[in-house]
Amino acid sequence: MNIQKQFKGFLSTPPLWDNGNFLGLKQFNLPVAEIPQEILQNLHSSRSILGKRVENFFEFLINNTSRYKVLLSNIQIHQEKIKLGEIDFLLKDLQEEKPYHIELVYKFYVYDPSFEDELHRWIGPNRRDSLLQKVQKLRERQFPLLFRPETGNLLKSAKLKAGNIHQQVCFKANLFLPKQFNYKKIAHLNKACIAGYWINFDAFKGEEYEKHKFYSPKKQDWPVNPSYGRTWVTYEQIQLQIASFISREKAPLVWMKKGDETYERFFVVWW
Template structure:
């Protein structure tokens, strides 16, 4: 894929916020404003290590910092600020930003997630889980409220921010929580409570469902995780149904649910997870 860093960055920016109504989770969303960006933007010189390094969360933090540097509205005062107590890490502050028009200082936590919807789970909010069932939306919300945002109240955080001349009592706290969501195929037209339904990106299948004739005639690609934010239309290499079987089998045997891009026609693509469970 040509310009993969550019398309990853655009995918990050275009991923919607997980909620619009702040009363649902009692967390204020930071909505990324529009910026002008060209495919010729030299990402490799800005962060050359991204070609081979960094897990999803760290990549998104680097993208967010680059976005802020390109925005005329905000300025990064501090990022990835480690807070220690007697050499023990209490936590990390993702970003301290300044809103330039208002001069307001913002403590921002960045979250970028892929969740699938499991209707077999009893409580609605608990149904949004990671593709490998290792994390949930509710767990992340709880962590933000109980650990990440209260961290600014620690004496060690106040001390760390003194060098930036920041009064923690006057910080405005926000979260930039972006997500791509996948639901059972038969529920694609449904509306879902609590979340921004614009985040619905595709569906997911069990392995038996993928073995039907419906899928055998199309072309596919299994993107690496760093390319999960990318729209499949930017991909230029495709494989037949039979050609991807070995890679799929290997992932499922390791209890890993791969993301799959499906090319149906020259101008029609789909994204879906094939889950192992």
């Protein structure tokens, strides 16, 4: 799908929490910019992995705003031949003359009420990661990289000191609730991130789905607004596609077209 549509989907995805701290992490206020179409046409990415592609989107946006400047990006930190990790971005706030270390996160989480603790309930659609695991990694691994001695020479070359750098995270997310779950019960996180719902494969076999059209986008197209979908298939056709995912314990994202202008997004989970 058109990379410009992916970029617009990334931009329109809300931050996972509003201004302030969440479990010790401070949200970076991504600048909102109207990028002219002639400049947007210069957006390219050879990276097919969604996480890497959104890094390109972030850098493209920063490079087309007047407030921030990218000093360094995708900085790999090594101890001899062992990779310790990667720093996503070092920026300079040109307005306030402040340097920033920004970690970029773009996630899709489903809400599983079977967990006792509220924040443990946000997990990846395939149950292989979670919100709290990501927060822990940011706090205990990614942010401390800035203060490693192996990072010192790099910062020195950029005329920076670790102690003067502000650390924040640009954490965007799409949240999916169990179908017919009351979104008002959701605590701590930005409710504007709720993008759809999730069901299991048996629930998808209900009559309410049979009369609609469907499309299952590739992962790099997950941020895209479903209204951009062009190749829609029947209920019988999407069932076969979903069954293939389920047999491999993968949860596909599905777009459903109801009428001419109504769309829904949902995951069909295998568990």
